[in-house]
Amino acid sequence: MRWVLLVILLLGFAPCSPIAPRPVARAEPFKGEAATFRIVNDGDAATSKRIVSFGQVFRRGQVTPNSRLAVKLGGAAARSQMDAKALYPDGSVRHAIITVQTPVMTPGGSLDGVITTTGAGPSPAAAPSRPPPDVRLALTFHTGPDRVETVNVNLRGLAKAAARDERPWLDGPLVRERRYASGLMHGVQVVFDVWTPAAGASRVDVIFHNDTAQNPDISTQLYDASLSINGAPAYRVQRVAHYPYATWHKVICVDRAPPPRVVPDLGLLVAVGAAPRYALFQPDRGSAGEAHKLATGSDRPLGSAGVVPYMPTTGGRPDIGPLPAWAVFYLLDPSRENQETLLANADAAGSIPWHVRDMRTGGPIDIDQHPQVWLDGRGAAAPGVLGRRYEISDTVWQPDDAHQPSLTYLPYLLTGSQYYRDELAMQAGFDLLSMNPEYRGQTAGILLGSQVRAVAWSLRTLANAAYILPSDSPLQPYFEAKLNGNLREIVRRYVEGDELAGAGDLRGYLPGAYAQEGAAPPWQNDYLVIVLGWIDSMGYPQARPIMAWMTNFVAGRFTNDKRGYDPIYGTPYFLVVADPKSKRPFTTWPEAFAATFDPVRQPVTTLDNPDWGGGYAALARASLASIINATGSAQAREAYGFVKAQTPRMDASYPSEPAFAIALATPVQD
Numbered sequence: 001m002r003w004v005l006l007v008i009l010l011l012g013f014a015p016c017s018p019i020a021p022r023p024v025a026r027a028e029p030f031k032g033e034a035a036t037f038r039i040v041n042d043g044d045a046a047t048s049k050r051i052v053s054f055g056q057v058f059r060r061g062q063v064t065p066n067s068r069l070a071v072k073l074g075g076a077a078a079r080s081q082m083d084a085k086a087l088y089p090d091g092s093v094r095h096a097i098i099t100v101q102t103p104v105m106t107p108g109g110s111l112d113g114v115i116t117t118t119g120a121g122p123s124p125a126a127a128p129s130r131p132p133p134d135v136r137l138a139l140t141f142h143t144g145p146d147r148v149e150t151v152n153v154n155l156r157g158l159a160k161a162a163a164r165d166e167r168p169w170l171d172g173p174l175v176r177e178r179r180y181a182s183g184l185m186h187g188v189q190v191v192f193d194v195w196t197p198a199a200g201a202s203r204v205d206v207i208f209h210n211d212t213a214q215n216p217d218i219s220t221q222l223y224d225a226s227l228s229i230n231g232a233p234a235y236r237v238q239r240v241a242h243y244p245y246a247t248w249h250k251v252i253c254v255d256r257a258p259p260p261r262v263v264p265d266l267g268l269l270v271a272v273g274a275a276p277r278y279a280l281f282q283p284d285r286g287s288a289g290e291a292h293k294l295a296t297g298s299d300r301p302l303g304s305a306g307v308v309p310y311m312p313t314t315g316g317r318p319d320i321g322p323l324p325a326w327a328v329f330y331l332l333d334p335s336r337e338n339q340e341t342l343l344a345n346a347d348a349a350g351s352i353p354w355h356v357r358d359m360r361t362g363g364p365i366d367i368d369q370h371p372q373v374w375l376d377g378r379g380a381a382a383p384g385v386l387g388r389r390y391e392i393s394d395t396v397w398q399p400d401d402a403h404q405p406s407l408t409y410l411p412y413l414l415t416g417s418q419y420y421r422d423e424l425a426m427q428a429g430f431d432l433l434s435m436n437p438e439y440r441g442q443t444a445g446i447l448l449g450s451q452v453r454a455v456a457w458s459l460r461t462l463a464n465a466a467y468i469l470p471s472d473s474p475l476q477p478y479f480e481a482k483l484n485g486n487l488r489e490i491v492r493r494y495v496e497g498d499e500l501a502g503a504g505d506l507r508g509y510l511p512g513a514y515a516q517e518g519a520a521p522p523w524q525n526d527y528l529v530i531v532l533g534w535i536d537s538m539g540y541p542q543a544r545p546i547m548a549w550m551t552n553f554v555a556g557r558f559t560n561d562k563r564g565y566d567p568i569y570g571t572p573y574f575l576v577v578a579d580p581k582s583k584r585p586f587t588t589w590p591e592a593f594a595a596t597f598d599p600v601r602q603p604v605t606t607l608d609n610p611d612w613g614g615g616y617a618a619l620a621r622a623s624l625a626s627i628i629n630a631t632g633s634a635q636a637r638e639a640y641g642f643v644k645a646q647t648p649r650m651d652a653s654y655p656s657e658p659a660f661a662i663a664l665a666t667p668v669q670d
Contacts, residue, residue, distance in 0.1 A: 034058055035265060038262070053175060055098075057413070072114045074111040074112060082098055085097060086469065086471050125173060126173060127172065133194075135229050149186075151185045166179075180192045202254050205419055206227060208242065216387035240301050243302075245355045246352070246395070275331060276322050277537070277663050278661050295344035307345060307349075318659065320403060326341045326345055327406070329341065345407055349408050349423045353399065356426075364432075374436060376434060401435075407423070424468070447486055460535075491546060499511075503585050504586075506552075509522070512524065516574055520575055522620075523619045523620075530660070533630050555635045565593045613650060613654045613660060624636050
């Protein structure tokens with residue numbers, strides 16, 4: 001049944017054009033093509049005409065919510081539908097879900113797709129309403145020794161009782177998608193996202209929740225689940241130990257026939273800031289194959305796929321980076337196998353116990369409304385919103401903001417799946433809620449003060465949510481406000497303020513909490529710069545002055561050889577930047593060098609792991625490239641030239657270690 005989950009709803013994508021230059025702040029009035037994509041039939045048999053939905057980004061100013069689109073597949077006009085989701089500040093469409101009707105496709109065939117605008121006008125009439133398929137779910141709870149209780153859920157019954165004024169997720173001439181939800185059953189709620197095309201088979205995403213924030217008795221529930229569609233068995237699983245604050249889902253198509261894959265344009269994703277600017281290379285098949293094997297090795301609910309469940313685990317990991325290694329594999333080689341890897345790991349996000357869902361909103365708890373809520377074992381219940389103190393139990397998972405991967409941002413962007421949309425929001429919400437309210441400034445949501453890598457990955461997650469969540473959802477402006485608030489606070493404290501004024505020539509590093517007194521980890525500051533570079537490309541201008549300020553430290557490790565700091569020592573685990581006893585900040589590069597290194601007893605002759613795409617030298621290359629792309633800094637270019645010259649074999653490792661393979665927009669001339 002794994003193929004049902006991986007293929008039926010969730011679509012694949014591949015580069016159709018080279019990476020484009022960064023967009024200017026405001027696009028010129030659009031004329032011509034808005035986007036390109038490709039549709040592929042991976043099957044061994046021809047496909048009939050099918051209706052397919054997928055996520056699509058656009059450049060600023062190209063498409064408005066009331067634009068009429070024209071789509072061609074293989075040069076022939078195709079019926080289409082656009083459901084606008086995320087908007088730019090000027091009101092144009094950043095992200096939409098596009099639905100097209102494909103022609104008959106031969107086995108292994110592909111069609112190039114082109115989207116153009118034909119002006120504005122009223123939306124086409126929606127497709128006639130069709131009843132949802134006859135989906136029946138039996139949940140058998142093991143409530144005690146030799147005691148079971150079976151609860152039956154009928155999708156059509158839920159649909160009849162549902163409010164008719166609730167806005168569908170998709171609504172147009174080709175497809176309608178609506179959400180229906182059961183009541184709580186021993187704390188478990190089942191949600192059905194029903195995708196109903198104007199013609200052809202429906203698709204149902206069945207989502208199992210045990211994450212209700214208000215539930216004072218939330219606990220692990222052991223149950224069997226059996227699904228049927230139109231009287232035929234569709235899925236069965238036994239003895240699911242559904243622990244608190246987790247979800248899982250199963251996607252089933254009524255006719256069991258997988259639709260064609262949709263392949264996106266990588267160049268457009270980079271041009272609009274939707275993806276980092278990765279170097280272009282063919283991923284290593286062996287590494288991608290191992291990632292696929294690990295991710296898809298089990299079809300049991302609540303699996304971990306390729307994600308490290310104990311997140312505080314240190315060391316080089318494929319799930320750590322602006323995007324995980326498997327997501328980069330997919331962007332550079334959108335094969336069916338890499339698509340399956342991407343989506344299996346996205347499904348694993350549901351297993352992480354960071355889902356604390358406010359039943360009144362369906363989203364994470366809002367710190368603006370509940371400023372004292374703290375999702376931590378040291379926190380407390382909050383009457384009316386958090387039924388009991390947050391505690392993790394009955395699971396191997398341990399969330400950690402300093403080691404959190406990006407699991408569902410790219411899958412949601414590319415598929416339009418409501419499940420992945422909600423997963424992204426839950427992760428971003430947890431980043432705010434897991435910070436001590438006193439430290440985060442209650443409603444301010446400031447994430448500073450912890451390790452710099454925690455700041456980096458949390459800002460990445462907030463930015464992902466702010467960038468791609470639907471603009472008509474209260475969560476999008478909520479996360480955007482928290483992102484902007486954190487960027488402003490960094491500027492206020494460090495760029496324009498005097499909190500690190502005593503650093504003198506060493507200014508430009510973000511302080512954090514570490515076991516070694518007076519030390520700063522340059523590689524964690526590299527993480528932050530890489531993330532800020534991506535945030536800048538998304539269109540958040542306050543990231544750039546922070547990068548400009550950090551350049552002195554990030555690049556300075558490689559450009560101060562004449563001032564007493566040998567650049568070959570530029571990639572240490574820690575750099576001592578203050579006297580450990582007196583706490584007096586060092587103000588010069590020679591002071592930091594002398595306090596950190598002993599060139600006589602422990603000489604350094606190379607940068608850290610100069611041949612490895614996941615080492616500290618690789619992080620330095622990626623952060624310097626990010627600064628150059630954002631600011632054009634001459635100092636960063638000088639530093640980049642040195643690091644690149646010291647890492648001549650690193651490029652050969654990128655196909656198997658791609659997470660930090662950030663490229664220059666304009667290559668440095670040798």
